[in-house]
Amino acid sequence: METDIRGTGQSGSRALPTVVTVPGVAILALPTTTTTGSFSQKLPWFGTARGRLGIEPVDRWLLYVTGGLAYGQVQSSSSVTTTTAFAGGPTLATATATSGANNTRAGWTVGAGVEWAIARQWSAKAEYLYVDLGTFNNTFTGTGPAYPTLTGSTHFTDNIFRVGIDYHFGGPLVAAY
Numbered sequence: 385m386e387t388d389i390r391g392t393g394q395s396g397s398r399a400l401p402t403v404v405t406v407p408g409v410a411i412l413a414l415p416t417t418t419t420t421g422s423f424s425q426k427l428p429w430f431g432t433a434r435g436r437l438g439i440e441p442v443d444r445w446l447l448y449v450t451g452g453l454a455y456g457q458v459q460s461s462s463s464v465t466t467t468t469a470f471a472g473g474p475t476l477a478t479a480t481a482t483s484g485a486n487n488t489r490a491g492w493t494v495g496a497g498v499e500w501a502i503a504r505q506w507s508a509k510a511e512y513l514y515v516d517l518g519t520f521n522n523t524f525t526g527t528g529p530a531y532p533t534l535t536g537s538t539h540f541t542d543n544i545f546r547v548g549i550d551y552h553f554g555g556p557l558v559a560a561y
Contacts, residue, residue: 386450389431394542397424400464415476421464423522425538430456430515432493444501454493454515458540460485460522483522489540491517505552515542 400421431454438448461484469475497511517540 385433385435387431387433389429391429392427395424395426397422415468415470417466417468419464419466421462423462424460425520425540426459427517427540427542428457428459430454430517430542432513432515434493434495438499446499446501447496448499449494449496450511450513451492451494454491454517456489456491456515456517456540458485458487458489458517458520460520460538462522485520485522487520489517489520491515491540495544499550502549507550507552508548509550510547511545513542513544513546515544516540 400423403419405417405419432452433455434450434452436448436450438446440446461482463480463482465478465480467475468477493513493515495511495513497509499507499509501507519537519539521535521537523535
């Protein structure tokens with residue numbers, strides 16, 4: 385069994401489409417309503433707990449597959465602003481709605497690697513992992529008819545390639561009679 389945890393700086397954001405609404409007839413110089421927004425998500429940390437199954441094709445080398453539990457913290461935030469104003473004139477009204485969610489998610493991971501025994505309790509390895517934390521949804525009430533309700537949906541996945549040096553605690557298993 386192998387377990388790990390790490391901090392990340394992974395994040396992503398997307399601007400929502402800008403919606404401009406001009407009520408009535410445009411030549412009457414009626415106010416314009418403009419709605420803008422953004423959606424962002426972060427993965428501050430994640431970890432895995434995995435089993436490994438492998439073969440030793442030559443002495444001191446292990447080829448293996450690995451899989452098990454993945455877990456991580458997912459942060460999501462949304463913001464929408466609606467402004468009503470006359471063209472080139474004063475702003476009549478501005479409304480902003482924000483929402484945020486913070487969840488610890490559980491998912492799965494699978495991968496493969498190679499490990500070389502350097503010395504009695506030391507080894508070096510190279511490993512690839514695919515991590516899937518599932519789909520995360522964030523819904524909130526918006527600022528008006530252009531965005532009455534916002535729902536953001538993201539499927540969290542990651543591809544990880546890493547190399548490392550491992551120290552194996554304890555010694556070889558010795559049977560006692």
